[in-house]
Amino acid sequence: MTDYNQVLDAGDVDNGIINVVVEIPQGSNNKIEWNRKLALMKLDRVEPKIFAKPTNYGFIPQTLDEDGDELDALIITEEPLPTGVYMSARVIGVMKFVDDGEVDDKIVVVPEDDRNTGNKIKSLSDLGEQLIKQIEFHFNHYKDLKKAGTTKVEKWGDIEEAKQVIKESQIRWKNK
Secondary structure: OOOHHHHOOOEEHHHOEEEEEEEEOOOOOEEEEEEOOOOEEEEEEEOOHHHOOOOEEEEOOOOOOOOOOOOEEEEOOOOOOOOOOEEEEEEEEEEEEEEOOEEOOEEEEEEOOOOOOOOOOOOHHHOOHHHHHHHHHHHHHOOHHHHOOOEEEEEEEOHHHHHHHHHHHHHHHHOO
């Protein structure tokens, strides 16, 4: 396995093209997490099937969110992506999120080169209201069977807000 934080950085944040590593494929209920100390992917737990991920889920190398983990990414594709794949991704927004009282934002991205869609997704508004509602519902409720009420989607932010969140996370990484 490769230590993604050693071979990748966050990418070209100013231009909205970043590197993202997939942890959890879309549709999976396996909570797979990057273990920074071991430089390995770890199955942390198996969630109930009703809480399968509505998008691929991953992280941005050489970043740290306020919760102490690499900054999370929601990766929008039509098909699930395998764990451990990295990609060049276009930033389209941010989901401002709180988990158990801690800031745990999610940067929303699409593949930089998506010839299937003709690169038509440029912002959150291109995703459609239904997908946004499904993502928000998932993150507001995925811990309900264990710790109800501990997660909250606070709001959605645009590309510029997403880039600012990434830049702040890069500073945290450098200062760790």
